[in-house]
Amino acid sequence: MITVCVSYMFNLVSLFDLISNLLLNVWMNIGLPVILFELIKKFVVAGVMFGLLSVTVMFLIWLERRICARFQSRVGPNRVGFQGFLQPVADAIKLLAKENIVPQDADRLVHFLAPPIVFTAAFTAYLCMPFGPGLIALDINLGILYIFSITTLGVMGILLAGWGSNNKYSLLGGMRSVAQIVSYEIPLILSVLGVVMLTNTLKITEIVDAQKSFFDWFIFRQPLAFIIYLIAGTAELNRTPFDIPEAESELTGGYHTEYSGIRFSMFFLAEFTNMFMVSAIATSIFLGGWHGFGFLPPYVWFFVKCFAVVFLLIWFRWTFPRMRFDQLMDLGWKALTPLAFVNIFLTGIMIFIK
Amino acid sequence: MILKFAATIYNGVMSLPQGMMVTLKYFLKKPVTMQYPDQKWVMPARYRGVVSLIFDKNTGKHRCIACKNCVKICPNYSLAIETAVGEDKKWFPKTFTLELGQCMFCGLCVEICPTKALEMNKEYELATYTREELTRSLLP
């Protein structure tokens, strides 16, 4: 019995198949059409994924606050629940109960639309993210391309938020964000391109499968690409040292200055969802995805690696000062993009020699 | 020239992990903060809290002679005394009120008191729900 349980723990996919087949049998016995079942199954999967992600993001918020507190010789939230575990939940409830303030001269439609766009873009990206072998909602051939393009869509929401709030700080923040994300998207994708050249595929599951053993991880074959990815990824997330769109000491919060209540919480959740996304991509592409060293189920290995990258991002954030806007552009265009090209060139030579 | 340039870049880049090591050092150390409502700060002996009259432990009497020196020295006029003459022909304070909202805890009243009847206690949680509660009587 225990061995069966353990084997299912290691192979969640077969567990899911088992449950779904059982339910399907019941469904068939009642005499309902199979298509409807498949449809409902899709919704349930989406719902479960959304719920799990939300919990992960909540955990991430707690983690960030605790870790940053320790970096600063503080304790951090430790009152609500065990060690403050439920603090994000309490915060979320507080935000949901708050009034939604719309500024008087705001463009109401745009102001309303911005948070859902950012939120949706952040969450739909997980569609192509493999959490373990087979644990992927939609295994399409253009996985990487899909993820990068859908996360970039979020910037539109940020621009809309900046524009719709009718606040100069918000507008400045939105404009900065667009400029930043557009210019950092290029080194980000170029850095991943080296890996794609080596594996000849854009499908994330295949890339992960190419790094079965420890020394096959692409961080060892593409160290430069990993560093570029990490820097560009931090910039994509609008986190310190690249948090100029939010820059609370300059722009009092940037694009979400005028948002409150549930809309603000959408921005907030999206930010942390994106943070987890960046570390998930880094894990899948450079750190061998779900491939671990045994004794733990693959998806646990995946999360362990993800949180290691998240820790690194948090560490960056609570150590460095913020860069200036033009310095940021300098770094992006004059350093990271050429370096990414150099990396691609070197990778090409490597492949050619082989 | 190129070497110098490379050295600048190297130093610049290396400054980042050095800074990160400092934060890591404190990450591994224990927090220094105090968990306020659970742990409370021990106030130093000279802490200047709320002005109060000293009552003798045994007799329960204070030493105020209603000379009003404290009322006169108070920079914010936050103390008020109504005097009366007792049966023994001595002055005593009938009312002695402190307007806590006006007090700036300078301690001049304690210093000037000729009979050392006043002290500043160690109270520091002084928030109240209403404005009226800020007016305190020093007499029981």
Next chain:
Amino acid sequence: MKEDSAQDFITEEYLLNMGPQHPATHGVLRLVLRMDGENILDLVPDLGYLHRGFEKIAENRTYKQFLPFTDRLDYLAGMFNNHVYCLAVEKLLKITVPPRAEYIRVLVSELNRIASHLVWFGPFAMDLGAITPFLYAFREREMIIDLLESVSGQRLTYSYFRIGGVAQDLPDDFIVQAKAFCEYFKPKVDEYDTLLSKNIIFIKRTKNIGVLPKELAIDYGCSGPVLRGSGVAYDVRKNEPYSVYKDLSFDIPVGTIGDSLDRYNVRIEEMRQSVRIIEQVLEKLPGGEIMAAVPKVVKPAPGEAYARIEAPRGDFGFFIVSDGSDKPYRLKIRAPSFSNLSVLPELVKGLKISDVLAVFGSIDIVLGDVDR
């Protein structure tokens, strides 16, 4: 066709109100920025949100009563405010303060200077986006505040000095604790260097930003680290020594070109020098009285007196006119922050909005001092 599209693309200047409620204006200062995109064309500081009219209050209080009010001027450096006020009144009364009191005054003042500089250091880092140094600075400041609390009984509004001396002698274990603090603090400054001063991002943000030339600094009446950052080695402690600074050895750090980084380095170095002064004072501390003989009612003869000291923010002065009564006839406060702030519009022209904070933070004003 081409001309039309060029005409359509019209850029406008706009006004940006930074403050009075803004996370980086350190209190209630309003900066009105005239901007072209991210570039600043002009800046006008708008003051007065914290004006409490201390100069007028002083005319209605006796000399002894006014002392607690001085704490609230530059609320981060209460000891200095007490000190300069006492010096001015002592000049009027022609009192000499006993040596032990003088040494104690210097001791607590220098501790307060470190605390005050730490409160500058933390928020300055925070203005530039690094939040962790802020908490480190406050951690160290907490220890100084505890020390000063054990001496005076309050954490910020000390009211510790009296006309003619100090209120109370040092507590028993103060000297031991102060020595321990000095030992603790010295490596911390080096740590700040590693964490922030040597950080490439920080240097990029502050170097050659907000350059204040020597002449301009003198013309605007800047003082303190702002002036010294521009390369003028002027310090009241050296140039017009008051109290016992004559007997103490310390250096005056100066900058070279007067940018934000120079002002930053000057302050960091000043913290080290303050530790040096504290250690000397702890060695030399004489015994004896802590109060001179001061009449019960302070009634100076008609006349006037001006006293000044080197506060953390610069040359801090009190001018008192006495008409022979127990209240000052007129009291004028020369606040360093006010003069230092006035130079800000000159420094930020043509810079970016992010640089305003790098410059503004490096000037280090306290609004209680500016508005009085």
